[in-house]
Amino acid sequence: MRIRVGVPQALMYYQYGPVLERFLTGLGAEVVLSGETSRQTLDCGSVLDEMCLPSKVCFGHVCYLQDKVDYLFLPRIISVSQGQYTCPKIIGMSDVLKHNVGKLPPLIDIHVNMRQKSWQLYQAIVSVGRLFGQGMAASLCAWVRAWQYRVRTQPQVLTLDGRPRVAVVGHPYILYDRQVSLDVLGRLDKLGIQVLTPEMVRPGEVNKAAATLEKRLFWSGGHTTAGAALALMLGNQPLNGIIFVTCFACGPDAFVGEIIRQQAQRLDIPCMQLSLDEHTAEAGVVTRLEAFTDMIKRRRRL
Amino acid sequence: MIVTFPHMGTLSIVLKSLFSQLGCQVLVPPPMTRHTMELGTQFSPETVCLPFKMTLGNFMEALEQGADTIVTCGGCGPCRLGYYAAVQQKILAERGYRFTMIAIEPNLIHVYKQLKYFAPQKSWREIYHAFRLAGAKMNLLDDIQRELAVIRPREMKSGSAERVWRQTVTAVDLAESCQSVQAIRAELLEKLQAIELAQGVSPLRVAVVGEIYVMLEPFINQNLEQCLAGMGVETSKTMLLSDYVRGHLLRRRSYVEMFKQLSAMAAPYLGHYVGGHGLKSIAYTILKKQQDYDGIIQVYPFTCMPEVIAKNILPKVSQDVDMPVLTLAYDEQTGEAGIRTRLEAFVDLLRYRSKPAAARV
Ligand code: SF4
Numbered sequence: 001m002r003i004r005v006g007v008p009q010a011l012m013y014y015q016y017g018p019v020l021e022r023f024l025t026g027l028g029a030e031v032v033l034s035g036e037t038s039r040q041t042l043d044c045g046s047v048l049d050e051m052c053l054p055s056k057v058c059f060g061h062v063c064y065l066q067d068k069v070d071y072l073f074l075p076r077i078i079s080v081s082q083g084q085y086t087c088p089k090i091i092g093m094s095d096v097l098k099h100n101v102g103k104l105p106p107l108i109d110i111h112v113n114m115r116q117k118s119w120q121l122y123q124a125i126v127s128v129g130r131l132f133g134q135g136m137a138a139s140l141c142a143w144v145r146a147w148q149y150r151v152r153t154q155p156q157v158l159t160l161d162g163r164p165r166v167a168v169v170g171h172p173y174i175l176y177d178r179q180v181s182l183d184v185l186g187r188l189d190k191l192g193i194q195v196l197t198p199e200m201v202r203p204g205e206v207n208k209a210a211a212t213l214e215k216r217l218f219w220s221g222g223h224t225t226a227g228a229a230l231a232l233m234l235g236n237q238p239l240n241g242i243i244f245v246t247c248f249a250c251g252p253d254a255f256v257g258e259i260i261r262q263q264a265q266r267l268d269i270p271c272m273q274l275s276l277d278e279h280t281a282e283a284g285v286v287t288r289l290e291a292f293t294d295m296i297k298r299r300r301r302l
Numbered sequence: 303m304i305v306t307f308p309h310m311g312t313l314s315i316v317l318k319s320l321f322s323q324l325g326c327q328v329l330v331p332p333p334m335t336r337h338t339m340e341l342g343t344q345f346s347p348e349t350v351c352l353p354f355k356m357t358l359g360n361f362m363e364a365l366e367q368g369a370d371t372i373v374t375c376g377g378c379g380p381c382r383l384g385y386y387a388a389v390q391q392k393i394l395a396e397r398g399y400r401f402t403m404i405a406i407e408p409n410l411i412h413v414y415k416q417l418k419y420f421a422p423q424k425s426w427r428e429i430y431h432a433f434r435l436a437g438a439k440m441n442l443l444d445d446i447q448r449e450l451a452v453i454r455p456r457e458m459k460s461g462s463a464e465r466v467w468r469q470t471v472t473a474v475d476l477a478e479s480c481q482s483v484q485a486i487r488a489e490l491l492e493k494l495q496a497i498e499l500a501q502g503v504s505p506l507r508v509a510v511v512g513e514i515y516v517m518l519e520p521f522i523n524q525n526l527e528q529c530l531a532g533m534g535v536e537t538s539k540t541m542l543l544s545d546y547v548r549g550h551l552l553r554r555r556s557y558v559e560m561f562k563q564l565s566a567m568a569a570p571y572l573g574h575y576v577g578g579h580g581l582k583s584i585a586y587t588i589l590k591k592q593q594d595y596d597g598i599i600q601v602y603p604f605t606c607m608p609e610v611i612a613k614n615i616l617p618k619v620s621q622d623v624d625m626p627v628l629t630l631a632y633d634e635q636t637g638e639a640g641i642r643t644r645l646e647a648f649v650d651l652l653r654y655r656s657k658p659a660a661a662r663v
Contacts, residue, residue: 050610050631076574085380088576092611095572099618111574215388215405218379251382251607254350255389262392275349 002030003132005108006069008061009034011054011090012077014172019146023125024073026142027132032069034061037179042278048100053247053277054173055089055096057180062097066104071131073108075124079115084220087252160237163194164296167232169225169260170245171253172199180276182285184245191293196239198228205231213259222252229260233267241270241296248277270296304329305420306369308357311518312447313543315475316440317373323432324421329369331360334521338363343634345393351382352522352603352633353515358390365399376405376412381577381608408550431480437547438483439474444542445487446470449494451538454531455505458498464528466493505536506597506652509590511583513602513609514541516632523601524638526645533649538595540586541579564589571615580608584619591625596652598625604633626651 005024007013013020024031034041037057044063045056065072074094079085089096094109108131112124122140129139166188174180175197188195198206210217210227212234217223232239244260246253257273264271272292274285305326307317314330321328332338334356342359361372377384387405394401406416421429446467454463473486508530516522517539527537549557564585565575571584587598600616602609613629620627628648630641 048614050605051614078574083378085577088380088578088580088607088611091380091574092572092576092580092608092615095574096611096614099571099615109573213388214391215376215385218384248349249605249610250349251351251605254347254605255382255385258347258350258389258393262396 002028003071004032004069005029006032006034006062006065006072006105008058008065008072008074009036010058010061010177011093011173012086014176016150019150020073022146022149023128023143026145027129027134027139029071029132032065034064037061037177039179042179046278048096050249051096052089052249052251053180054171054177054250055093056278057173057177058093059097059100062101062104066101069105071108072105075128076109076111078111078113080112080220081114082118083115083216084218084223085115087219087221089251158194158196158200161194163192164240164293164300165194165196165238166241166243166293166296167196167229167239168243168245169198169229169232171221171225171250174245174247174276180247181245182276182280182282184243184274184285184289187286187289188243188293191289193293193296196232198224201228201231205235209234217252217256219252222256225253226256226259229256230263233263233269239269240300241272241292243292244271244273246273246275248275270299303327303371303420304369305371305373306331306361306364307373308360309334309519309521310353310515311520311543312440312443312471313518315443315471316436316543318475319439319477320432320436321373321420323435324417324429325424326371326420329364329367331364331369332367334360334519339634345397347389349605351606353513354382354386354390355634356515356519356522357386358393361390361394362397362399365394365401370401372401372403374403374405376407378407379577381606383578410551413551435477435480435483438480439477440544440547442483442487442490443470443474444544446490446494447542448538449491451527452536453494453497453499454528455534455536456499456503458500460532462497463531466490466497469493503534505534506649506656507536507538507595508597508599508652509586509595510537510539510599510601511579511586512600512612513579513606514546516601516603517541518543522603522632524636524641526599526601529642529645530649533646535649535652537599540582540590571619572611576608576611578606578608580612583609583612584615587616587619587625587627588623591623596626596656597648598627599648600627600629602631604631604636606631626655 007020021031041057041060045060048056048059076091076094077086078091094107098104108128110124110127113120125143126136126139168184185195206224206227209231210223217226229242233242242264244257246257261271303326305321306329309331318328318330338359339356341362342355346355346358374387376387387403391403404416406413417429450463450467457463470490477483477486510517530537548554564582567588568581568585572581575581583600590598616627
């Protein structure tokens, strides 16, 4: 029987999920996903105190997987690029889970730390492979194949279509988790808005825009969000508004939000910050989105 | 050039000495008040941690009074402190202040480079002396603080320790040479000796762990140490300014070794550095149990990331090693009464535990 490995659909899953899934399958594991976030996931996660919403969500997903798998795939992702960290909460996540979820299956919590040496990733890959009885070559091969898939699925850049254009920026695990974001993206689309997201900005442009900052942000998530927001605001295509979606207890976002606010003010682009947590009322969000889009449409007509 | 810097406990005394010896004109920010807090809070991002808001308030008050150069710290993460300066600079500029901000990155090479900026005319010898004097002051202040922490809960006449502390601060601030710092040390030690202690009392012992700013700034922690001493509890802060400088800036061997030991101790609970002092909060909870302390108080600014991680793991540590832990998160709304009540309840619990089982009712 194949080993069942649980992958929580939370946090880094939104960036690397499909790759990891393919990688694990390639190693011969059976991947068990936790499914989309639900109300129950949120309720389960709220035992964590003062943590940000996404880590509570992660907690909920792990609770769901807890008794369904042989292993839980929870790598400690410390850094994904040189000179940067993910975020203290992501770094400490596996420990917080270990000491708060009742009984956990064994964790695959290898460290991924590319802060100083990017080849550390390959060490991590090889050690995961070893768990499944695979040699170095086979593991690396499985990784390369999985990674190629990612390269093929890069999203397209949108062209102008006459609708007002609004950039919606934030962590992927907030934006694309429909339960967490209360489907901000879908709602804006229904309100007749062309939505731009950070994924539509090429990494090169993200870095170039982020380089205009006084100091490089040392959280890769914050760096990408801020860089993409700046790139979208400074780009040569017109932008009618920007919405920063965040959650109350996110540390890095307190600064990223400030950076976006300052830039938007300078360029006279309407800017709204949407802070979410598990108690956020849907109705309130809907009203704010409507008011914001109305205002943008009015401004465009002037 | 009129130099200013943020407040954090006795830091201003040390920096004032350093920069004036380097030949700069110094303006110490006005002592912290509610006004500082309101000012800082008003112009900061809402969910940023308290030290950011307070230091921003310090800067605004100092700039109002004529300072034009801000010296503050840099950093490389993952805690937010390292990015304070970049954001604060923008906020202050937006408010129309004109100033230069120098963020010192925590490595010696960078510190060296900045020296030429502040003291272009000074020889290396003079610079060395400026550092030595500042260092001597810092060490003396910390040594006296440690002594006083033991004396406070045992003094016969309440207020005696506090009086010596005030004298210490004034005397150290005025000292102009390493010799006079030495003389002051001797004098102060005598005064400490003279404080009359109650005989036969053995106060409860509590170690304070957590974030350094809250731990060291009495305005923020609402005189935690004095407050506990009033309840007959001896407090030991796990980090003072000199520890920070020696460990993080100078990377002294003994501190690096110590950190390795602490990491190993924390490893079963937290397997990696998460920035700030989160890892040490966990390690010290275990270490202080071995050293026979009665309880742990974790203090940090509300939303501080490393400490929130620690906080969510500490209940398990506390249970495993049988060490009571009280967690106090501070923000601009933290009221004195609330903290006091929680401290009192905690101290009651510790008292109850410290009685032999037979005497417990
Ligand atoms: S970056 Fe923010 S939202 Fe993401 S895990 Fe860290 S604190 Fe939470």
